[in-house]
Amino acid sequence: MNDRDAFDRFDRYCEILDSLIGATSVISEVEPREMGDGPVRAVVYIGTPEPGYVTGLTYGLSLSSHPDWRSRGRELSITVRSENVEWSQVPARMVATLRGVCPFNSGQVLGYVQPFVEDSAMNSVLLSEPAVEWSSGLIDLSCGEVDPKEPGLVEIIGVYPVHSSERDFVRSRGFDAFWSLEWDRFDPARAPVV
Template identity: 30%
Template sequence: MRLYLDHLEEWAGEEPEYHLLSAETADPPLLTFTYRGRFGPNTIAGFTYGLSLVSHPEWRLARPELFIAMASDKEEWVLAAGHVAGAWRGEKRYRTGDIFDLGTPISPEESEMSALLLFLVTDLDPDFARVELPDATVVLAQLYPLYESEVALVEQQGPAEFLSTENVDFHDPRRPPLHS
């Protein structure tokens, strides 16, 4: 874990806030690391740790960890990424285009968004998003919050086209829902 955390701290220039999301005795543990203000005032960025420590038959060349960045100071966004990492680890592949419906608003104070789309990292340098560790290569994948009504739109358009919608800030928890 230390090498992964050193990699993140090199990017952030500081130590993160962290949350242990699994039981203390869980093996492997599941944690989130939170950095505030890296993308401007009142922004939050978070990374998971523990998803890549489980096995999946399709993870031959690299193992995923999750990243989220939001124009918000609410920890719920990072905790939602941790929930996605923990709820299906060992079961799902966590591949580009996967949608994780949480069934309830992620940050009800700010938004009704209740799902997360996993896609390529757009907010970090691609070289940074690939972490070479002694026992595995970890690749960061980014989570983009969605409204429940947008899930069908993503499935119809495909995630790349959806995320390419002009004049939409996918980091803004208060953005209006997109419609077809």
């Protein structure tokens, strides 16, 4: 098992998130590509930030490292206007598949062959600032102790579902060109804007 993972680290993560959100999370496990990399979990908040929305965060990406991250770990966050809680698990499924091979940088677009959930045609995501503000944007899991094997600071990266035509637009025209268009970032049932 990954030596960065510890039950108290995950507990701290959930306590911090529950406190920031003011709700209790529902946790689900997602099978990782490599069992030795440690667990991948979806931390889900139904009705957050308001009724009719679902918010999901990952746990497990910060157990890996990447040169782009400097001394921080990363986790992903999605917020959509939907009653379908399956959306909250999309980032965790991405982490389970791409952890260790993808940097998950803001401005990056990632695609999948099939739609993420049954009730939407979206099969890609755009990474950016998270939709929900997470205090300073960093979550400190160190408990005041500095351990070089365990990044204490975890940066939250936002995940926004997009259509494959929008993914192609981002790849050809750039993140800023797409982000500046008018589109509902919270509606996974919307029509493509390009």
